[in-house]
Amino acid sequence: MRDKELYAQILGIRSPWCVEKVELLSSVGEVKVYVVPEAKGMFPCPNCRAASPGYDTRRRQWRHLDTCQYKTILVCDVPRVECSQHGIVTVSVPWADPGSGFTALYEALVIDWLKETSTLGVSRQLNLSWNAIDGIMQRAVKRGLSRREHVSPKQLGIDETAFKKRHDYVTIISDPEAGIVLHVGQDRKKASLKSWYSGLSKEQKSAIESVSMDMWPAFIHATLESLPNAEQKIAFDKFHVAKYLGGAVDKVRRQENKALMAEGREDLKGSKYKWLYNPKNMSRKQKSEFKTLRDGVLKTARAWAIKEFAMSLWHYSSRTWADKGWKKWLSWAVRSRLEPIKKVARMIKEHLWGILNAILLKVSNGPAEGLNSRIKMIKVRSRGFRNKQRFSNAIYFHLGGLHLYPEGVLP
Numbered sequence: 087m088r089d090k091e092l093y094a095q096i097l098g099i100r101s102p103w104c105v106e107k108v109e110l111l112s113s114v115g116e117v118k119v120y121v122v123p124e125a126k127g128m129f130p131c132p133n134c135r136a137a138s139p140g141y142d143t144r145r146r147q148w149r150h151l152d153t154c155q156y157k158t159i160l161v162c163d164v165p166r167v168e169c170s171q172h173g174i175v176t177v178s179v180p181w182a183d184p185g186s187g188f189t190a191l192y193e194a195l196v197i198d199w200l201k202e203t204s205t206l207g208v209s210r211q212l213n214l215s216w217n218a219i220d221g222i223m224q225r226a227v228k229r230g231l232s233r234r235e236h237v238s239p240k241q242l243g244i245d246e247t248a249f250k251k252r253h254d255y256v257t258i259i260s261d262p263e264a265g266i267v268l269h270v271g272q273d274r275k276k277a278s279l280k281s282w283y284s285g286l287s288k289e290q291k292s293a294i295e296s297v298s299m300d301m302w303p304a305f306i307h308a309t310l311e312s313l314p315n316a317e318q319k320i321a322f323d324k325f326h327v328a329k330y331l332g333g334a335v336d337k338v339r340r341q342e343n344k345a346l347m348a349e350g351r352e353d354l355k356g357s358k359y360k361w362l363y364n365p366k367n368m369s370r371k372q373k374s375e376f377k378t379l380r381d382g383v384l385k386t387a388r389a390w391a392i393k394e395f396a397m398s399l400w401h402y403s404s405r406t407w408a409d410k411g412w413k414k415w416l417s418w419a420v421r422s423r424l425e426p427i428k429k430v431a432r433m434i435k436e437h438l439w440g441i442l443n444a445i446l447l448k449v450s451n452g453p454a455e456g457l458n459s460r461i462k463m464i465k466v467r468s469r470g471f472r473n474k475q476r477f478s479n480a481i482y483f484h485l486g487g488l489h490l491y492p493e494g495v496l497p
């Protein structure tokens with residue numbers, strides 16, 4: 087008798103359900119706990135809660151948290167009722183979500199593990215199949231998204247990230263202030279971003295004060311066509327501008343290094359990362375080595391100086407002065423005779439309006455960088471995403487700011 091009460095306590099089985107018997111299968115290291123309804127007869131319909139007569143039962147099993155190292159399985163012949171409105175339906179049980187082979191507490195355990203380690207790690211730790219874990223993750227995200235309160239961000243961040251190594255992308259829409267991902271789009275096309283915008287109310291659209299993004303035409307046009315006064319809200323932030331200029335410096339270095347090596351000179355050999363580091367983060371020795379490099383007459387040093395000048399042009403609080411500063415930079419960059427720099431300069435010239443917006447709206451690049459590195463980590467952790475949907479789910483799971491636990495499990 088006592089084991090029934092003990093298991094009812096452990097499993098949180100309460101009226102109108104009770105533990106009928108407990109079976110210990112020591113040879114396989116399992117405990118089976120049989121749960122039954124206290125009374126036969128009427129049960130609430132899962133859709134409308136109307137008391138309805140029992141129709142038949144279906145045997146179901148759920149894995150629960152291990153008890154004393156025994157794999158613990160909950161077994162119940164779940165009644166089906168005949169509701170006058172909804173027909174023959176399976177009643178809902180309080181210990182598990184519909185469609186899950188795990189109890190709510192077990193799912194919560196898996197969710198906790200998933201936050202700490204990869205699917206592979208959880209699979210090893212809990213001896214669960216990849217598919218079972220994936221199912222728990224998918225249900226968690228679905229629950230979380232359906233519970234998400236009405237959000238009205240003041241700032242938006244729109245970015246793309248590659249799925250696998252192919253040129254296949256997803257769009258990440260985030261709320262940089264809250265540090266959460268709001269939406270994962272399945273491509274980086276104008277139509278899909280427009281369709282996300284169209285789901286916002288008029289009030290939500292007007293509440294958006296800035297939209298920080300890359301200089302990507304699809305994002306720009308979708309935003310221009312969807313938000314009021316978007317030409318004052320679109321911000322090409324420092325992070326994205328730095329990315330292009332950093333790429334240009336690297337291109338100049340590669341070309342120059344090739345030319346120098348052909349003459350037998352090793353001035354630039356092994357210097358790739360020196361040009362990419364922020365001098366602020368260098369050791370004293372690195373700094374002095376780098377100083378020699380950048381004070382030299384190399385083209386790479388000139389490209390680097392042009393980039394650094396651009397990086398210093400983000401402090402303005404007046405559009406006129408910001409405009410003057412950037413025009414000065416542009417005239418230097420286009421006359422630099424460094425083709426990769428000139429190319430980026432032309433792009434910056436065309437998008438200067440949005441760069442000035444970023445400066446005046448004080449859009450910070452911290453959130454974009456932070457979110458990108460966390461998405462990178464998700465990618466590394468989950469080598470072998472077989473499809474985009476799984477990748478999107480993992481992003482929502484880790485970065486969606488969602489309440490993921492099953493109903494009744496306290497966070």
Ligand SMILES: [Zn+2]
Pocket residue numbers: 131132133134135136169170171172173
């Ligand atoms: Zn009903």
